[in-house]
Amino acid sequence: MSVLKITIMGIDGYLGWPLAMHLFSRGHEVSGVDNFSRRRNVEEIGGHSATPIKPMKMRLKAYEKSSGNKIRFYQGDLIKTGFTEDVIAKERPDCIVHLGEIPSAPYSMIDVDHCNYTQTNNIVGTNNILFAMRKHAQKCHLLKLGTMGEYGTPNVDIPEGFFEIEYRGRKDKLPFPRQPGSWYHLSKVHDTFNIIFACKIWGLASTDIMQGVVHGLMTDEMVNDDLLTRFDFDEVWGTALNRFCAQAVIGHELTPYGKGGQTRGFIALRDSIECMTITAENPPADGEYRVFNQFDETYSVNELAKHVVSVGEEFGLDAKIWSIENPRVEKEEHYYNPDHERLPSLGFKPVHSLDAELRRTIPKLIQYRDRIEEKKGVIMPSVKWRG
Numbered sequence: 364m365s366v367l368k369i370t371i372m373g374i375d376g377y378l379g380w381p382l383a384m385h386l387f388s389r390g391h392e393v394s395g396v397d398n399f400s401r402r403r404n405v406e407e408i409g410g411h412s413a414t415p416i417k418p419m420k421m422r423l424k425a426y427e428k429s430s431g432n433k434i435r436f437y438q439g440d441l442i443k444t445g446f447t448e449d450v451i452a453k454e455r456p457d458c459i460v461h462l463g464e465i466p467s468a469p470y471s472m473i474d475v476d477h478c479n480y481t482q483t484n485n486i487v488g489t490n491n492i493l494f495a496m497r498k499h500a501q502k503c504h505l506l507k508l509g510t511m512g513e514y515g516t517p518n519v520d521i522p523e524g525f526f527e528i529e530y531r532g533r534k535d536k537l538p539f540p541r542q543p544g545s546w547y548h549l550s551k552v553h554d555t556f557n558i559i560f561a562c563k564i565w566g567l568a569s570t571d572i573m574q575g576v577v578h579g580l581m582t583d584e585m586v587n588d589d590l591l592t593r594f595d596f597d598e599v600w601g602t603a604l605n606r607f608c609a610q611a612v613i614g615h616e617l618t619p620y621g622k623g624g625q626t627r628g629f630i631a632l633r634d635s636i637e638c639m640t641i642t643a644e645n646p647p648a649d650g651e652y653r654v655f656n657q658f659d660e661t662y663s664v665n666e667l668a669k670h671v672v673s674v675g676e677e678f679g680l681d682a683k684i685w686s687i688e689n690p691r692v693e694k695e696e697h698y699y700n701p702d703h704e705r706l707p708s709l710g711f712k713p714v715h716s717l718d719a720e721l722r723r724t725i726p727k728l729i730q731y732r733d734r735i736e737e738k739k740g741v742i743m744p745s746v747k748w749r750g
């Protein structure tokens with residue numbers, strides 16, 4: 364395997380930090396960019412990470428001390444064209460992993476300012492990367508994190524990006540229809556079409572990863588607590604399963620919204636990191652745009668809550684489920700059957716079962732129970748899609 368020069372956009376985030384450590388452990392050379400907006404945006408709504416994450420300078424030092432590896436870090440904003448261009452011109456990476464976006468659906472639904480902030484940040488940042496690649500890194504592979512939520516929940520199977528269609532006697536291979544469910548998810552759809560276009564006109568290469576909801580906390584490289592990643596549990600930044608774990612730990616009822624039949628693809632953090640590593644190590648051809656659907660299994664939110672109750676019992680927790688009014692506009696009972704064959708065909712095996720992952724996450728959260736308790740006021744949903 365050849366050593367890759369990889370730049371991670373959004374290296375301070377939930378996925379970015381553990382990915383950086385993992386790529387280094389695979390022998391690659393890693394640099395990263397962040398503007399720390401995630402830290403500020405979580406503070407804005409009154410939350411904090413259940414894990415006490417260190418400032419970047421301390422993270423980098425702690426990692427260097429434990430592993431001997433040095434990560435080159437650039438602090439700055441991807442929506443600044445000159446900054447993004449300078450980093451890419453300086454690094455000339457083989458691969459850019461682009462995680463540097465605002466990832467929260469509820470945050471984008473707060474009001475017009477949060478919608479515009481999310482869409483501007485995500486779409487302009489991605490465009491700046493595409494234009495900078497065109498100028499300084501034509502051969503670089505853009506590994507971009509999209510989301511399974513781009514497709515929505517259609518009443519038919521979901522392919523990986525494209526599908527064959529016959530319409531009025533003619534056939535074509537077209538992008539599968541997108542039916543996103545928030546202003547945030549829409550920003551990802553816009554990114555997708557901008558990337559397809561850039562690959563077509565400039566011959567850039569990209570893998571657009573449609574990822575399901577990520578859960579979990581621990582990866583093998585987190586050998587001490589200075590190296591932990593963030594773990595959010597508030598209504599805006601916490602995702603379903605992570606929220607349920609934090610709720611169980613402090614004796615708060617678990618909160619499946621509405622009927623709880625809404626079904627999504629879920630993937631353990633460790634598997635997400637593994638998938639991105641495999642994708643980076645198996646780049647597309649020059650000029651190729653390809654799509655991977657990235658998740659381990661599909662679950663309804665009711666099923667997730669039941670798993671948390673059952674594994675929680677092993678740790679002495681007595682979690683209860685409380686179905687509450689759904690703040691979102693979404694189907695609560697529906698068909699959901701997305702393909703996910705392309706990553707397994709490159710060697711990915713989802714070894715981390717849901718319960719095994721919960722058995723690693725819950726005890727770590729129990730260790731930080733006080734931090735969850737301190738911010739329990741931001742658990743219940745207040746951001747509404749309608750009204």
Ligand code: NAD
Pocket residue numbers: 372373374375376377378379396397398399400401402439440441442461462463464465466484488508509510511574575576577578602
């Ligand atoms: P995160 O918010 O923890 O990480 C994103 C990082 O990017 C943050 O550290 C943030 O400060 C930084 N960032 C954002 N805008 C930036 C900008 N303009 N300039 C520089 N840095 C910027 O999010 P995450 O959960 O690690 O998600 C990473 C990516 O994966 C996102 O694109 C998200 O949409 C996607 N994704 C996440 C999940 C999930 O469940 N976490 C699932 C599917 C897809």
Ligand code: USQ
Pocket residue numbers: 466467468469509510511512513574575576577601602603604606618619620621623625626627628664691693
């Ligand atoms: N949900 C509950 N109870 C909760 C929280 C969420 O029932 O307490 C439900 C939501 O209504 C939704 C589902 O769980 O039906 C998933 O919600 P989520 O908040 O876990 O995830 P979502 O808003 O879809 O966004 C997350 C990440 C985002 C990523 C997306 C992948 O924040 O970055 O793009 O998962 S996907 O869902 O496949 O689009």
